[in-house]
């Protein structure tokens with residue numbers, strides 16, 4: 004039987020320019036260049052500027068540090084997480100959807116495609132991925148990130164960085180603890196060292212240490228009372244001293260920099276998008292007063308220059324404009340959508356049959372709903388809506404209604420398919436504009452969701468249709484978890500389609516009609532009620548962060564989710580046949596045999612969780628420590644191999660750092676955080692491991 008690796012770091016890192024550059028050479032080039040610069044020229048490297056191109060306009064590229072006299076090219080930065088935000092581009096499904104694919108190899112390809120489109124548009128720094136943990140699914144920018152789980156987020160973010168850095172510099176953001184939108188410019192995130200290192204930072208660390216991300220964007224908020232943009236614990240101690248980060252830090256836009264000397268000394272390298280605190284006069288003044296040492300300026304400038312040489316920005320590399328919205332990227336966007344849809348309920352209604360007569364209902368069915376209209380907004384030349392997808396499906400017989408038709412009308416249909424959910428007006432990056440109905444290139448609305456229920460008109464639509472139709476299928480458009488409890492029992496099938504990108508409609512039709520077998524899994528649990536998540540105040544100015552949120556929090560309370568983390572149905576059935584846990588040198592190798600017991604081919608996502616049973620410290624009941632996706636033809640069986648390094652079993656101690664505690668470790672394997680039929684326990688004592696009977 005064939006065995007495949009659940010995660011292949013070597014494959015993920017392939018082509019990442021940061022890993023391939025000659026550090027000694029880069030360092031000497033950067034130093035030589037620095038030596039030729041005046042203080043004024045050095046300062047120019049440390050802030051955004053109009054340069055000789057557009058800034059923040061139609062071209063959408065933000066420049067910094069151009070010095071053509073010295074042959075130093077500018078950075079040209081551009082968003083973002085679901086595609087190139089400049090002109091027209093391929094709009095991929097939002098990152099939360101991609102998180103549902105549980106497929107880092109696929110995410111690497113998305114990173115590559117977006118990186119390539121950025122390069123084709125003349126950019127060289129991609130302001131993505133967003134790897135802020137989903138502490139609460141009501142966060143407005145939930146759709147921009149991947150997950151509620153740090154391990155899952157770590158692999159997805161790493162894969163994106165490595166893919167993107169085949170072409171451009173990547174910039175994971177927002178460092179750190181940015182997870183509330185409405186008060187993002189002022190909120191203070193309180194956290195202790197343990198929760199910081201174990202829960203809120205491991206995914207950033209992976210992008211830096213394993214992915215060698217070239218830059219990182221700081222966050223607007225405060226952490227433990229200090230703004231992230233001048234927080235030396237984050238920017239120096241953790242980023243540089245602990246993780247060995249060698250790239251540069253740029254501020255988040257507008258209010259991301261709060262001072263001159265404190266920010267520069269703390270390790271903020273570039274103020275974006277323009278100089279305010281990092282203006283020539285202000286920095287020169289601080290240097291004259293001795294508040295900033297010239298060595299500190301040199302240190303920061305060198306970090307900037309090194310990346311320009313490491314990525315070869317000094318020599319003109321050009322990517323053809325034809326690569327923007329090329330066939331290959333569009334079909335990748337469709338593949339990703341197909342792998343991201345999560346089937347949460349299916350009482351014998353899906354897949355649909357071509358002979359069935361369908362009522363397609365809801366304004367959203369014919370709306371281009373690609374996600375929010377904040378900085379991650381992407382415009383595509385063509386967008387395939389659910390309506391387009393079904394209309395173009397060969398042999399589909401359907402009628403479209405904007406609102407719920409009367410019972411006598413619905414009687415004539417075999418199935419009602421309702422498209423319901425949110426839009427940019429309900430959730431997203433909060434851009435307070437007067438124009439609520441933003442369109443085109445406008446940015447608008449967004450903000451946090453104070454409730455996880457759908458807007459009232461959407462719940463009413465589902466209610467009206469389900470009470471009148473023979474069978475109701477809901478396609479749910481959302482950026483993260485929804486409280487579907489009030490209406491889930493009234494419908495026959497629920498497919499979460501997120502914001503499915505520019506090829507979403509095609510993917511929807513293929514999934515509904517069974518050409519594609521749903522294989523997405525929830526990267527964030529769906530609750531039984533809003534209250535299950537505990538306190539959520541979208542206007543909070545102080546937020547306490549702890550060890551437990553999401554499934555960890557529910558586990559603590561011995562509560563079950565409505566649909567747990569990692570859950571998703573398929574048109575076939577998978578079974579874990581056997582599990583072998585083997586102790587190796589500094590890791591465990593876990594081999595899981597899985598079979599497809601149904602009649603159709605499909606992909607499954609196998610998950611591995613670890614519980615620490617008699618720990619001296621407070622620990623989550625279980626934590627995800629491995630996942631892998633398998634494509635299994637009907638009636639076939641395959642092995643998936645996980646590698647769990649000892650370092651993933653440690654907890655963080657303020658004094659001692661990462662500690663591998665002497666205690667019992669239980670490895671549990673299955674298909675969601677609440678469906679773990681196989682487990683095996685190992686004891687660690689002093690330095691040796693033994694299997695428990």
Ligand code: BGC
Pocket residue numbers: 082083130176255256378
């Ligand atoms: C957002 C960033 C984005 C930047 C540039 C900021 O307001 O928080 O995520 O990259 O704008 O558009």
